[in-house]
Amino acid sequence: MHNYVLCYRFASMNEEFIRKWKSQVKKGTLSFIVLNILKGKELYGYELIEAVKNKTSIEIAEGTLYPLLNRLKKENLVTSKWVEQESGIPRKYYVLTQEGINTIDQMKKYWETLEQSIKRISS
Amino acid sequence: MHNYVLCYRFASMNEEFIRKWKSQVKKGTLSFIVLNILKGKELYGYELIEAVKNKTSIEIAEGTLYPLLNRLKKENLVTSKWVEQESGIPRKYYVLTQEGINTIDQMKKYWETLEQSIKRISS
DNA sequence: ATAGATACATTGCATAACTATGTATTATGT
DNA sequence: ACATAATACATAGTTATGCAATGTATCTAT
Numbered sequence: 678m679h680n681y682v683l684c685y686r687f688a689s690m691n692e693e694f695i696r697k698w699k700s701q702v703k704k705g706t707l708s709f710i711v712l713n714i715l716k717g718k719e720l721y722g723y724e725l726i727e728a729v730k731n732k733t734s735i736e737i738a739e740g741t742l743y744p745l746l747n748r749l750k751k752e753n754l755v756t757s758k759w760v761e762q763e764s765g766i767p768r769k770y771y772v773l774t775q776e777g778i779n780t781i782d783q784m785k786k787y788w789e790t791l792e793q794s795i796k797r798i799s800s
Numbered sequence: 801m802h803n804y805v806l807c808y809r810f811a812s813m814n815e816e817f818i819r820k821w822k823s824q825v826k827k828g829t830l831s832f833i834v835l836n837i838l839k840g841k842e843l844y845g846y847e848l849i850e851a852v853k854n855k856t857s858i859e860i861a862e863g864t865l866y867p868l869l870n871r872l873k874k875e876n877l878v879t880s881k882w883v884e885q886e887s888g889i890p891r892k893y894y895v896l897t898q899e900g901i902n903t904i905d906q907m908k909k910y911w912e913t914l915e916q917s918i919k920r921i922s923s
Numbered sequence: 924a925t926a927g928a929t930a931c932a933t934t935g936c937a938t939a940a941c942t943a944t945g946t947a948t949t950a951t952g953t
Numbered sequence: 954a955c956a957t958a959a960t961a962c963a964t965a966g967t968t969a970t971g972c973a974a975t976g977t978a979t980c981t982a983t
Binding site for chain 1: 814817818821822823824825826827828829831832833836837840855856857858875877899902903904906907908910911913914915917918919920921922
């Protein structure tokens with residue numbers, strides 16, 4: 678009985694660590710992912726959550742995305758425009774700026790170096 | 801004159817964004833990197849800073865590494881042992897635990913999925 | 924002797940993901 | 954008709970972690 682309890686505790690500790698780790702990995706990668714998705718086409722916030730999930734299996738909360746989009750806007754990497762709908766709530770579409778495009782290029786360079794380094798040491 | 805000043809400001813804003821972004825990318829990747837380096841052999845703290853720099857070009861501050869190693873220790877992913885030197889300050893060597901090895905495997909699976917997703921959307 | 928490298932460690936700040944919560948509209952099921 | 958879920962925006966507070974700054978102590982080279 679004691680053993681079962683202990684096993685459960687160790688297992689959940691590890692899952693907890695992995696859960697927190699995945700959350701930390703998102704810091705930084707998420708802005709890179711969102712900018713890359715916006716490179717293809719203009720999307721609105723709620724749609725972006727679905728797009729990120731479909732393209733990367735990463736599930737993000739609304740409380741994560743909206744502040745992120747506001748930061749990107751503040752940094753002049755994206756702009757936004759309200760678009761009225763025939764029915765329903767208006768949508769705020771996000772558009773990459775030229776500075777945003779330049780920034781993605783710099784991010785990509787760093788990411789590729791990092792990715793290859795990690796591939797070397799983790800194989 | 802004004803133009804020069806403006807250009808400089810825009811450039812530095814972007815560099816500042818990239819600098820902060822790189823720092824964010826480290827959150828999460830760094831623990832994965834350190835664990836992977838320790839998989840090969842036991843290292844002490846100061847040596848790890850050099851190893852990370854050599855293998856990934858990532859420069860980390862001591863104020864980053866030592867708290868990180870303490871967290872990994874607290875999570876039972878590594879243990880440490882003091883090793884006296886013939887001359888000089890004793891070194892604290894870090895050793896992967898079995899739980900640490902298991903955790904790396906789980907991290908690796910997540911990382912590879914993420915890496916491939918990002919490769920798809922960023923190319 | 925003084926500077927710099929080696930080797931450990933902690934404190935406080937900034938950043939960003941996440942949970943919880945809030946508002947408002949539309950669609951769906953019973 | 955009414956409740957529930959989905960759509961669509963947003964913010965406040967909590968938590969985790971990188972980093973600059975600072976501190977202690979030893980060894981080496983000039």
